[in-house]
Amino acid sequence: MSDADVAATNLRASHLVFTPHDILWSILLPAIIALVILLISRLRPIASLAPLAIALAFLIAFPGLKYPTWQFPPLKGDSTDKIFFIAA
Numbered sequence: 001m002s003d004a005d006v007a008a009t010n011l012r013a014s015h016l017v018f019t020p021h022d023i024l025w026s027i028l029l030p031a032i033i034a035l036v037i038l039l040i041s042r043l044r045p046i047a048s049l050a051p052l053a054i055a056l057a058f059l060i061a062f063p064g065l066k067y068p069t070w071q072f073p074p075l076k077g078d079s080t081d082k083i084f085f086i087a088a
Contacts, residue, residue, distance in 0.1 A: 025065035030057035058087055 018026075037053035062084050064070045073081035 021068075022065065025061050029064065030061040033057040033060055055087060059084065062087075 034053040034057045037049050037056060041049035041053075063073055066073065066080065073084045075081075075085070
């Protein structure tokens, strides 16, 4: 592959609306987490776990979406980092 082909591929990849990282952390992982929690709630006759499923899906997915690797947001970060702690 020539340098021009690599540059063109990188240019196209940088203009994607959603990267694979975004799709994993913002769609797939929260859906899987919520689905597992909701399936557990169907097996045991306990109160609705839907709010817990949504909250845990958000709390686990948000740092993974915002940062290249999963980490707790810093307390002294920008205002979007505080969303994590408000939700918790």
